[in-house]
Amino acid sequence: MRELLVLTFGLIVCSGAEIRALNASWPVICQPSCDNHATCLPNNICQCFPGYMEQQGVCTPICSYDCGPHGNCIAPDRCGCDASYAWDAQIKRCKAHCSPACKVNEFCSEPDVCSCKPGYVHEQEVCRPQCSRGCGTHGRCVAPETCACFTGYEWNSKLFTCVPKCTPRCGSHSFCHKTNECKCLRGYKPDDGKSLSCSLPLVWWIYLIIALITIVIVCSVAGIIYYFVARGRNVNYYPNSNFYDTNRIVQ
Incomplete structure (x- = not known):
């Protein structure tokens, strides 16, 4: 049973249990007082709120990314930018305005x-x-190191320039001289009127060389055949006698 003693001055005296209950409900006050972003714990200890960390007695906000040279962390994961700079959420940096x-x-x-x-x-x-290499006289630079050729031309990655384009493509021993115009290499003649394919013309001395080579081959083959035939006809069937048969017939 709670005992209260009312004094003549109107004061109420509480029991020890009531005093402890009142102390538990009163806020703890630290000396000196804690930062605005901290709470006071028993034993006069200040604890920073989540998202803040203590630096030289002050609770400062924590940003999981660097705010950059023109920004500073003003709240947990929130950056503030200097004057004439604005926050770019994509790169997470303060960009100049x-x-x-x-x-x-x-x-x-x-x-x-x-x-x-x-x-x-x-x-x-x-x-x-x-475009560091240029695009030539038949193209223009449309993007860094990227050329676009004019109509009738195409890009040649080996020559790093725009060259004439032929449709259909030029054939063997020919090249695209102008747009849709093929030309034979030096020493070659077109196989048709369009010069799509070219071949080496046969002049008189080429025919002569071919004829001489043919004669040599024919004569060589004939000589080899004659040699083996003659050798087969001159056979000595009686090596121990003086008889020599040139017709392979023994009477």
Whole structure:
């Protein structure tokens, strides 16, 4: 049974159990007081809220990614950008802000400063793509290191230039001289009027060489045949006598 003692001054004296219950319901106060992002634990200890960490007695927010040189972590996983910079959620960085906006193939490199993208050069107030090898007289550079050929031409990766295009393709010993016009290599003549395929013409000395080679082959074969025939006819059937039969007939 709870015992209360009412004094003449109107004060209420509580039992020990009631005092402990009141102390448990009162908030714990640390000295010095804790940071705004921390709570006070018993024994005068401050504990940072989740998403914060203690640095030199102050609870600072934690960002799982780097805010970059132009930003700082202002809340858990939230970056704040410097003046003239804006947060880009895709790259998770503070990007410079340009006003007015940059043109095609440009990017905002510094606040209100536009620069050409990599692979582009500034020419006549415009950022144009750059092709280090050039595209020749029959093509133009449409993207960094990428050429587009004019109509009637195609890209030759070995020559790094645009060359005439022939449809259908030129045949053996010929090349595309102009658009849809084939031409024979030096020393060759077309097999037809379109020069799609070319062959080496046979001049008189080539015919002479062929004739001489044919004669030599025929004579060689004839000589070999005659040699073996003559050798077979001159056979000595009686090596121990003086009789010699040239007709292979014994009477």
